[in-house]
Amino acid sequence: MAYEPPFSISATTLNLIASISEQLGRLSALTEQAQALRLRRANQIRTIQGSLAIEGNTLTVEQITAVLEGKPVIAPQKEVQEVKNALAVYERFEHWLPGREADMLEAHRILMMGLVDGEGNYRSGGVGVMSGSEVVHMAPPANQVPRLMSDLFDWLGRTEHHPLIASAVFHYEFEFIHPFADGNGRMGRLWQSLILARWNPLFANLPIESLVHQHQAEYYQAIGRSTQLTDGAPFIEFMLQVIDETLKEQLNPQVTPQVTPQVTPQVVLNILSRYSGLDNYCLKPRSRQELQDFCGLKDRENFRKSVLKPLLDAGWLYLEIPDKPRSSKQRYYCL
Known part of the structure; x- marks a missing residue:
């Protein structure tokens, strides 16, 4: 019989699917503006930073941007290589087919190039998932991995479940099998x-990894809970909650006196509209004081929070000296 992953669908899951679908419709109206303001690349950088941070990489968004631009970065060579590999994978994101096993192996080869032996191949030995010094999950034997992965890809190709559910099920089953050595x-x-982006292209640009990083403990707990219950439902619910929260942050920035607004296409559009001509002015690197004077703002802290930081976070402005963000010689520019 064809393989069927064990999972149930709760009322919470159905409600989250409805909420996500509604918010995707609202967000689609901002897509063209987001592309024009380079938010696609900025969100991709946030995605890479979040995913690598979960695995212990310490590079910041600014440093990853510098690597992307070919600038030198002072950081451990292994972490810089991880970033370069991840950037190379995401450059080919639109070409990967989620149902093609060969594409996954090729993506892994690029992602782990120069970092491990046997990149692009399934593991040949046993592997366990550790939490500190404790083994929390012992993956299936290596000789079972090719069959298990073939079954999983076969299921993905024929399932009629909603892509939000199918993508989370695939993700959980993949982590359970743990097919690679690293x-x-x-x-x-x-x-x-990738599965989600083939359903709705907006998912190619959403920094879901950033929120997974913020809820890293819950991420691993959801995997463990699903394994304990032999039911993917806890992990499905967790991932849909993260997606729902990501969309809400994109659409509804929270503004408080202590917190800079969450960067959305609309936030950046408001800044550029308020200070007409700022984009052309920044084609030449400018100091903070030059930018502040251009905007006609006298309060330095207000300028930093309401203009400078949101534009840097959105990837619209760049640091001329990314390794020294507080340098007195720092200047800012746009491409």
Whole structure:
């Protein structure tokens, strides 16, 4: 009989699907503006930073941007290589087919190039998932991995479940199998995003990984809970909650006196509209004071929070000296 992953669908899951679908409709209206303001690349950088941070990489969004631009970055060579590999994978994101096993192996080869032996191949030995010094999950034997992965891809190709559910099920089953010697977390999250992006292109640009990073403990707890119950439902609910929260942050920035607004296409559009001509002015690198004077703002802290930081976070402005963000010689520019 064809393989069927064990999972149930709760009322919470159905409600989350309805909420996500509604918000995707609202967000689609901002898509063209987001592309024009380079938010697609900025969100992709946030996605890469979040995914690698879960695995212990310490590079910041600014440093990853510098790597993307070919600028030198002072950081451990292994972490810089991880970033370069991830950027190379996401450059080919639109070409990967989620139902093609060969594409996954090729993506893993690029993602782990120069980091491990046997990149692009399933593991040949046993592997366990650790939490500190404790083994929380012992993956299936290596000789079972090719069959298990073939069954999983076969299921993905014929399932009629909603892509939001199917992507989370695939992600959980992938982590349970743990098919590679290393890079399983990164690959599982990448492939869920890929499955979702083939359903709705907006998912190619949403920084879901950033929120997974913020809820890292719950992420691993959801995997463990699903394994304990032999039911993917806890993990499905967790991932849909993360997606729902990501969409809400994109659409409804929360503004408080202590917190800079969440960067959405509309936030950046408001800034550019308020300070007409700022985009052309920044084609030449400018100091903070030059930008502040251009905007006609006298309060330095207000300028930093309401203009400078949102534009940097959105990937619209760039640091001329990314390794020294607080440098007195720092200047800012746009491409």
